Amino acid sequence: xEIKYCNQCGGSVSLATPIGDSHPRHICxxxxxxxxxxPKVVTGCLVYQGDKVLLCKRxxxxxxxxxxxxxGFMENGESTRDAAKRETMEESxxxxxxxxxxxxxxxxxxxxxxxxxxxxxxxxxxxxxxxSEVTLxxxxxxxxxxxxxxxxxxxxxxxxxxxxxxKFSLHEIDF
Amino acid sequence: xEIKYCNQCGGSVSLATPIGDSHPRHICxxxxxxxxxxPKVVTGCLVYQGDKVLLCKRxxxxxxxxxxxxxGFMENGESTRDAAKRETMEESxxxxxxxxxxxxxxxxxxxxxxxxxxxxxxxxxxxxxxxSEVTLxxxxxxxxxxxxxxxxxxxxxxxxxxxxxxKFSLHEIDF
Numbered sequence: 432x433e434i435k436y437c438n439q440c441g442g443s444v445s446l447a448t449p450i451g452d453s454h455p456r457h458i459c460x461x462x463x464x465x466x467x468x469x470p471k472v473v474t475g476c477l478v479y480q481g482d483k484v485l486l487c488k489r490x491x492x493x494x495x496x497x498x499x500x501x502x503g504f505m506e507n508g509e510s511t512r513d514a515a516k517r518e519t520m521e522e523s524x525x526x527x528x529x530x531x532x533x534x535x536x537x538x539x540x541x542x543x544x545x546x547x548x549x550x551x552x553x554x555x556x557x558x559x560x561x562x563s564e565v566t567l568x569x570x571x572x573x574x575x576x577x578x579x580x581x582x583x584x585x586x587x588x589x590x591x592x593x594x595x596x597x598k599f600s601l602h603e604i605d606f
Numbered sequence: 607x608e609i610k611y612c613n614q615c616g617g618s619v620s621l622a623t624p625i626g627d628s629h630p631r632h633i634c635x636x637x638x639x640x641x642x643x644x645p646k647v648v649t650g651c652l653v654y655q656g657d658k659v660l661l662c663k664r665x666x667x668x669x670x671x672x673x674x675x676x677x678g679f680m681e682n683g684e685s686t687r688d689a690a691k692r693e694t695m696e697e698s699x700x701x702x703x704x705x706x707x708x709x710x711x712x713x714x715x716x717x718x719x720x721x722x723x724x725x726x727x728x729x730x731x732x733x734x735x736x737x738s739e740v741t742l743x744x745x746x747x748x749x750x751x752x753x754x755x756x757x758x759x760x761x762x763x764x765x766x767x768x769x770x771x772x773k774f775s776l777h778e779i780d781f
Contacts, residue, residue: 436616438609438641451735453696454681466613469646470680472719505645506629510712510780511719521628532778535707535721537685544647544686546710560626601776603707605685 433457439464470542474515475502476550477533477590478525483567484590485552487523489579490563497579500547500586501525501562515548523565524556530599534589536582537605545582549590549599570594581606608632614639645717649690650677651725652708652765653700658742659765660727662698664754665738672754675722675761676700676737690723698740699731705774709764711757712780720757724765724774745769757781 434457437444442461449456449465457466477500478485486498501522505514512529519525527550536545558565568574570591578584585604593599609632612619617636624631624640632641652675653660661673676697680689687704694700702725711720733740743749745766753759760779768774 432614432639434613436611436613438611438613439607441611441616464607467679468682470682470684471644472647504642505719507643507645507717508714509645510714511710512712512778512780513714532710532776535686537687539683539685539688542682544680601707603687605687 434466434468437462437464438466468542470539470544472505472511472514472544472546473502474505474511474518474546474548475500476515476519476525476527476529476548477586478519478523478527478550478552479590479594480552480567482594483569484573484587485523485525485565485567486573486578487558487562488564488566489561491561494579496563496577498574498577499579499583502545502547502583511546512548515546515550519550520556521559522562524558525550525552525565526554526556527551528553532601533599534582534586535601535603536585538582539605545586547586609641609643612637612639613641643717645714645719647680647686647689647719647721648677649680649686649693649721649723650675651690651694651700651702651704651723652761653694653698653702653725653727654765655727655742657769658744659748659762660698660700660740660742661748661753662733662737663739663741664736666736669754671752673749673752674754674758677720677722677758686721687723690721690725694725695731696734697737699733700725700727700740701729701731702726703728707776708774709757709761710776710778711760713757714780722761
């Protein structure tokens with residue numbers, strides 16, 4: 432969203448590059464406050480049990496009815512790992528043992544950085560309202576055409592490849 | 607900074623948890639716009655040549671006069687890797703060959719995620735005004751007590767340890 436008013440004094444803003452800065456910012460014409468806008472981190476888990484991964488069917492937009500891994504925007508005061516675990520609990524109800532960072536996917540056009548952790552499924556519980564269904568899928572019964580986000584599809588493909596190799600490693604991609 | 611006014615209509619905001627949300631947000635009392643605040647990504651490079659690392663002496667606050675690696679806030683429209691390379695060029699003038707992600711350090715109290723990449727020094731050039739001096743240091747002549755940020759000190763310690771082992775790997779820490 433474009434910034435139209437100063438969040439400190441309510442004055443109007445204009446777009447200009449501050450002295451010593453390399454990017455234009457929304458600067459308040461009244462109090463001079465500079466409004467920075469930066470990418471957001473989306474963090475979540477690739478939860479697995481044996482050779483199956485946990486997917487959530489989305490009960491909300493965007494991509495209502497499509498499948499995805501539990502993930503969402505990291506909040507202030509959290510670490511990436513804590514945020515991934517919280518999102519997993521909220522969206523899938525899964526209790527997991529957190530493992531290594533598995534995917535860093537940049538979406539510069541959307542100003543987002545996806546960070547997905549591997550996590551082993553330990554227990555299940557009730558999921559939140561963002562999800563209508565939680566299921567474990569193997570490579571062959573996974574509804575690939577109904578995966579809601581290409582970052583997630585990319586992560587799932589790398590997961591099953593690494594599973595075949597017997598070794599998980601960190602994957603990085605810029606979309 | 608606390609949000610006091612709506613950036614969409616200039617109205618007042620109040621702190622409340624939207625329906626279906628788990629965190630309180632600054633919501634405009636006039637137009638209902640919800641202002642989300644999320645952690646920022648700081649990205650940069652651990653630039654090395656042989657057994658030496660490149661450090662910049664800071665010409666600006668915070669930590670004026672202290673040493674650090676080239677790093678700064680990721681901008682909208684960038685990938686983490688591109689941002690790391692840009693910050694490295696701006697702050698140190700170094701032309702580098704980007705390598706693997708080396709450190710993910712979370713600072714939940716500061717709402718920041720540090721992501722440092724390994725990068726091999728290929729050439730040098732003029733540095734920007736944030737820096738007063740750029741120097742290559744080995745483990746034994748590095749001014750450890752004058753390193754300005756503990757995330758950076760942690761990364762440098764892991765770098766020299768991995769260098770001794772002959773193998774670099776990804777390090778993660780929450781401060």
